[in-house]
Amino acid sequence: MAGGRPGAQMPHLSKMERVVVSMQDPDQGVEMRNQRLRITVIPHTVAGSDVVDWLVQKYCISEEEALHLGTLLVLHGYLYPLRRPRSLVLRPDDTPYRFQTPYFWTSTLWPAAELDYAIYLTKKNIRKQGALVGHEKEHYDQLHRKISHTWDLVVMQAREQLRAAKQRRKGDRLVIACQEQTYWLVNRPPPGVPSVLEQGPERSSCTAGRVQMNTEFYKREMERYRKALTRARVKSSVCLEAYLKFSSQHAPHDPIMSGCLPSNPWVTDDDTYWTMNAPSVTVPTKLRVERWGFSFQELLEDPLGRAHFMDFLRTEFSAENLSFWEACEELRHGGQAQVHAMVDAVYQQFLAPGAACWVNIDSRTMERTLEGLQQPHRYVLDDAQLHIYMLMKKDSYSRFLKSAAYKDLLAQAVIPPEAKRRVFPFMRKLPHSSPSPALLPASTSGEPVAAASGPECGDGGT
Amino acid sequence: MATDGLHENQTLASLKSEAESLKGKLEEERAKLHDVELHQVAERVEALGQFVMKTRRTLKGHGNKVLCMDWCKDKRRVVSSSQDGKVIVWDSFTTNKEHAVTMPCTWVMACAYAPSGCAIACGGLDNKCSVYPLTFDKNENMAAKKKSVAMHTNYLSACSFTNSDMQILTASGDGTCALWDVESGQLLQSFHGHGADVLCLDLAPSETGNTFVSGGCDKKAMVWDMRSGQCVQAFETHESDINSVRYYPSGDAFASGSDDATCRLYDLRADREVAIYSKESIIFGASSVDFSLSGRLLFAGYNDYTINVWDVLKGSRVSILFGHENRVSTLRVSPDGTAFCSGSWDHTLRVWA
Numbered sequence: 081m082a083g084g085r086p087g088a089q090m091p092h093l094s095k096m097e098r099v100v101v102s103m104q105d106p107d108q109g110v111e112m113r114n115q116r117l118r119i120t121v122i123p124h125t126v127a128g129s130d131v132v133d134w135l136v137q138k139y140c141i142s143e144e145e146a147l148h149l150g151t152l153l154v155l156h157g158y159l160y161p162l163r164r165p166r167s168l169v170l171r172p173d174d175t176p177y178r179f180q181t182p183y184f185w186t187s188t189l190w191p192a193a194e195l196d197y198a199i200y201l202t203k204k205n206i207r208k209q210g211a212l213v214g215h216e217k218e219h220y221d222q223l224h225r226k227i228s229h230t231w232d233l234v235v236m237q238a239r240e241q242l243r244a245a246k247q248r249r250k251g252d253r254l255v256i257a258c259q260e261q262t263y264w265l266v267n268r269p270p271p272g273v274p275s276v277l278e279q280g281p282e283r284s285s286c287t288a289g290r291v292q293m294n295t296e297f298y299k300r301e302m303e304r305y306r307k308a309l310t311r312a313r314v315k316s317s318v319c320l321e322a323y324l325k326f327s328s329q330h331a332p333h334d335p336i337m338s339g340c341l342p343s344n345p346w347v348t349d350d351d352t353y354w355t356m357n358a359p360s361v362t363v364p365t366k367l368r369v370e371r372w373g374f375s376f377q378e379l380l381e382d383p384l385g386r387a388h389f390m391d392f393l394r395t396e397f398s399a400e401n402l403s404f405w406e407a408c409e410e411l412r413h414g415g416q417a418q419v420h421a422m423v424d425a426v427y428q429q430f431l432a433p434g435a436a437c438w439v440n441i442d443s444r445t446m447e448r449t450l451e452g453l454q455q456p457h458r459y460v461l462d463d464a465q466l467h468i469y470m471l472m473k474k475d476s477y478s479r480f481l482k483s484a485a486y487k488d489l490l491a492q493a494v495i496p497p498e499a500k501r502r503v504f505p506f507m508r509k510l511p512h513s514s515p516s517p518a519l520l521p522a523s524t525s526g527e528p529v530a531a532a533s534g535p536e537c538g539d540g541g542t
Numbered sequence: 543m544a545t546d547g548l549h550e551n552q553t554l555a556s557l558k559s560e561a562e563s564l565k566g567k568l569e570e571e572r573a574k575l576h577d578v579e580l581h582q583v584a585e586r587v588e589a590l591g592q593f594v595m596k597t598r599r600t601l602k603g604h605g606n607k608v609l610c611m612d613w614c615k616d617k618r619r620v621v622s623s624s625q626d627g628k629v630i631v632w633d634s635f636t637t638n639k640e641h642a643v644t645m646p647c648t649w650v651m652a653c654a655y656a657p658s659g660c661a662i663a664c665g666g667l668d669n670k671c672s673v674y675p676l677t678f679d680k681n682e683n684m685a686a687k688k689k690s691v692a693m694h695t696n697y698l699s700a701c702s703f704t705n706s707d708m709q710i711l712t713a714s715g716d717g718t719c720a721l722w723d724v725e726s727g728q729l730l731q732s733f734h735g736h737g738a739d740v741l742c743l744d745l746a747p748s749e750t751g752n753t754f755v756s757g758g759c760d761k762k763a764m765v766w767d768m769r770s771g772q773c774v775q776a777f778e779t780h781e782s783d784i785n786s787v788r789y790y791p792s793g794d795a796f797a798s799g800s801d802d803a804t805c806r807l808y809d810l811r812a813d814r815e816v817a818i819y820s821k822e823s824i825i826f827g828a829s830s831v832d833f834s835l836s837g838r839l840l841f842a843g844y845n846d847y848t849i850n851v852w853d854v855l856k857g858s859r860v861s862i863l864f865g866h867e868n869r870v871s872t873l874r875v876s877p878d879g880t881a882f883c884s885g886s887w888d889h890t891l892r893v894w895a
Contacts, residue, residue: 091782091801092845095825139823145862149823152846274868274887281649281667281697283715283759283783286737290696291717293737298557300735304773305564309571311775314811316576319794320583323837323855326792328587330836335880336595336895337836345618345635346598346881346895354617357878377749412752413706416723416730459769469749 090279093156093187100158100179103134110134115176117162120251125162125176132172147172155276157186157266165258168265178255184263186277192267195234198223200264202238215270329374333367341365343499356496359383366493373481376473388489392480393472400437401468401476404430408465412458423456431464441467565778572814580807580817584855590838593851593861598881599893601632603639608885609666610700610872614655617878621662622891623650629664631676634883634893641676643684652700656707663691663710665698671712673724692722699741704752704768711754711768713740719756721768733766735773742786747793755796757784763798763808777808779815786830790854791837797854799828805842805852819852821859830872835879843870843884849894865892 103110103126115125128150135146150170153159154177161167162176170177182188189196201220204211212220224231245253269275284290291297331337335344345351356365364384372379372388379385386402393399407430411422430439431449441449445467452460480486606626613620618635627648631641647668654663656673665671671692674684692698696715703710704721709730713719719733719740737760746753752768763784765775782801789796795809795816803824807817819840826846833840839860840852849863849870868887875882881895 092803092826095803099825135823139821141823142862144864145823148846148848148864149825152826281651281715283739283741286760290715290739291737293554295554295557297737298554298561301561302557302564304735304776305561305568308568308775308813309564311813313572313575313813316809316812316814316816317578317583319809319812320578320580320816322792322794323580323790324583324587327836327838327855330791331838333879334834334836334838335878336834336882337838340880344880344895346893351618351635353880354878375749377747380749409705413704413709415708415725416728417725462769 090187090277093185096153096156096158097182097185097187100153102138103131104179113176115162117176117254120254122162122176122178122251122255125178126159127173128171128175128177129173131159131170131177143172155266157184157262160258160262162258165261166265168262178258180262181259184259186266189263190277192263194223194227195230197264197268198227198234199237199241200260202234203242206235206238206242215268219268333371341496341498348499350499352496352499356494360387363492363494364489366490366495369486369489369493372486376477379477379480388485389477389480392483392485393476395485396476396479398472398476400430400439401472403437404439405465405468405472408461411461412465414458416458419458420456423453423460426461427453439464439468572812575812576814580855581857584857587855589856590853590860595851595861595863595894597865597892598895599634599637601634601637601891601893602889603630603632604628604889604891606889607868607887608871608889608891609649609651610653610664611874611883611885611891612653612655612662613874613876613883614659615657615877616659617876617880619655619659620883620891621653621655621664622872622885623653623664623666624889625649629653629662629674631662632891634891641682641684643674643688645672649697652698652712654701654703654710656703657705658707661707663701663703665692665701665712667697669694669696669698669714669716671698671701671710671722673710689724689727691724691727692720693727694718694720696739699739700743702743702745702754704745711743711745713743713756713758715739717758719743719754719766731768731771733771733773735764735766735776736760736762739783741784744787744789744796746789747791749793755787755789757787757798757800759783761800763787763796765810775810775813777815779806780804782827785827788832791833791835797831797833797840799831799842801827801845803827803844805831805840807840807854817854817857819850819857819859821850824850826869829870830874830884832873832875832882834875834882841873841875841882843873843886845869847886847888849873849884863894866890 110126110130112124112126115122131150132143132146135149136143147170154168154170158180159177160180162178201212201216340353342352343350345353357368372385379389390399390402393402407426414422429435430437441464445463449464604624606624608622608624611620611622618633619631620634621631623629625648627645627650629643629645629650630639632639647666650664650666652665661673661675663671663673670690673689673691675687691710692712694714694716698712698714700713701710708724710722710724717736717738717740720729721731723730736758739759740756741758743754743756753765754768755763755765757763761778761780761782761784763777764773767774780800780802784798784800786799787796794811795807797805797807799805803826804818804820805828806815809816826844828842828844830843831840838854840854841849843849847866847869850859851861853860866886866888870884870886872885873882881893883891883893885891
């Protein structure tokens with residue numbers, strides 16, 4: 081892989097580095113201890129449980145989340161366990177860990193160099209014959225074949241590093257060995273262990289040149305900005321109010337927010353909910369019929385709603401409007417080869433003088449449309465379609481909602497009986513309940529913090 | 543001549559800086575109508591109660607990283623694609639595999655279910671988007687009926703059928719999006735404007751227009767008119783690659799997920815970013831986002847193996863879901879909002895409800 085700038089490609093690395101730097105702050109960081117290991121004492125170690133607690137306090141998160149985050153720090157080699165350095169796991173107890181030296185941070189020494197790996201493996205091999213096993217032995221043999229012409233250099237470097245290491249105190253030697261081992265566990269994971277550094281297919285950035293940033297590119301950008309400057313905008317307050325309205329209107333219809341009757345199929349393994357809401361069921365549910373009243377779009381999107389609307393239009397002798405709209409949709413989303421034929425068919429059926437289902441479009445739009453028909457394309461009926469759509473929306477749709485037909489649909493709509501087990505993802509807050517052990521007080525962020533483990537509670541009720 | 547090259551560079555540099563200053567003016571204009579923040583407006587809204595959502599189904603069968611998935615309109619079938627080229631169609635309610643095909647390329651990063659439920663589309667490092675009809679013939683050889691539709695000059699990152707089985711919209715590492723006629727493979731429209739790889743797209747649930755939004759490695763989210771090929775709106779507030787974009791159910795806004803570890807909400811009428819969903823403890827990129835049916839919740843899958851659930855209106859995180867053992871690469875809410883499905887590099891898919 082080309083040596084890019086890992087910081088830019090992997091922004092999470094620099095964020096992790098900031099976290100471990102804060103963790104090492106002498107005042108606000110994790111408590112440092114001296115750890116006795118066999119006959120040496122290693123300074124600046126931290127206990128796994130202290131790491132977890134620090135994260136809980138610093139980020140106002142649960143222990144489960146803190147353990148997860150801490151584990152990621154270890155998996156990326158920013159912390160390493162002293163006693164069992166081969167196992168990159170964070171244990172939330174007094175297991176000692178140390179912070180990786182910045183020299184060995186992934187972002188500093190990336191990508192890992194083949195030569196360095198060869199030296200590392202050679203050192204292991206020299207220190208103890210037969211120490212290399214499994215994938216390390218394979219890699220060693222592979223590298224030996226690949227860079228056999230400079231192998232003398234590798235051996236020399238390895239011997240030199242081993243000699244220099246002997247000069248150091250036992251404690252330092254141990255620490256450096258752990259640091260190096262952790263680096264290689266992250267950069268050359270054993271088989272079966274996924275590499276945390278894998279990023280997937282290479283992406284380019286703006287500077288890498290997959291897209292030509294030439295004068296044409298910038299001219300187009302500037303044109304876009306100029307157009308945007310003249311755009312009509314709506315006040316934020318108006319836009320944001322719309323979300324509140326939409327969300328509250330749709331909340332009862334959102335199965336994840338409010339549950340669904342008789343039950344959510346995924347939770348109870350009972351698919352009655354789907355049967356009762358099938359596209360062409362005889363008696364729709366009340367919620368479904370209510371939704372047709374939210375917007376014209378919602379009515380049309382539901383094939384059953386659309387069918388009832390069509391029936392209503394027939395009573396008003398304007399069914400051709402909906403048929404025309406449907407035909408235009410078919411044209412817009414149809415196959416390219418069918419465009420000419422479809423335009424022709426629509427013209428014959430809806431627009432030609434004396435057509436069987438003639439639609440009433442205003443003269444200007446009709447004139448423009450007929451002109452466009454000289455050179456038919458899939459969007460040639462857009463203006464006419466929009467005109468008819470708006471007509472139906474403002475006129476027929478509002479009458480439909482006030483009609484006896486719609487009121488009857490509402491009255492006859494069914495409310496499914498609740499299944500025995502109430503299963504709502506959201507439990508209603510009881511107005512006067514005392515805090516239960518399963519619900520910890522909300523953190524300063526206002527986020528409810530659930531207990532780390534508790535009895536299985538798929539039920540909404542207790 | 544040497545001086546021509548120099549002149550060209552100067553022109554390019556001056557164009558670039560002119561574009562930058564126009565961009566600055568645009569930000570000023572956008573700020574003028576921003577009279578209130580979303581979380582302020584949302585103070586009146588009742589807070590959500592305790593949240594309980596669990597894995598209800600685990601789909602095992604991919605031998606490698608799951609990269610993409612899509613729901614069928616029947617609310618229970620899904621198609622998923624993986625690094626080893628396998629594309630599988632499941633009845634996720636029963637967890638049965640119904641169809642499987644092996645693509646001739648690895649890293650199948652995009653897959654989509656056709657609206658009719660009778661075909662699927664997929665593609666990846668082959669730079670193409672291919673359509674496979676689904677039959678229930680026991681002797682079917684899916685690969686034999688394969689139709690090559692889209693051709694890009696770099697990897698395919700996303701694909702989606704439009705309102706019918708006959709058109710496909712694609713996004714590619716070559717920096718462009720494109721609209722194709724499935725039957726003939728003809729290019730109907732191409733969309734140029736991103737400065738780097740396009741990673742995601744989503745079609746607008748609009749009643750009248752035909753627009754879609756795309757996000758890319760240039761940190762931009764761009765809204766396109768499908769008819770003219772023009773970019774009609776663009777947003778540049780993310781600090782890193784945009785991995786996922788999804789429209790708010792009303793179509794008036796869209797959310798994005800990025801490698802900068804944030805998700806953001808952009809309003810199309812206000813023409814600006816209106817919310818950022820982030821937390822100091824969330825360090826890894828968001829790979830995929832989707833809304834619950836009412837738009838109150840935003841589900842986001844992250845590269846740290848978790849799924850965070852956000853209160854869209856209040857801006858706070860409602861819950862964190864653990865379970866996957868490697869990064870979450872894809873996430874979609876089911877068509878009727880009863881559940882959502884996540885796919886991961888841990889080779890599995892999970893349905894949560």
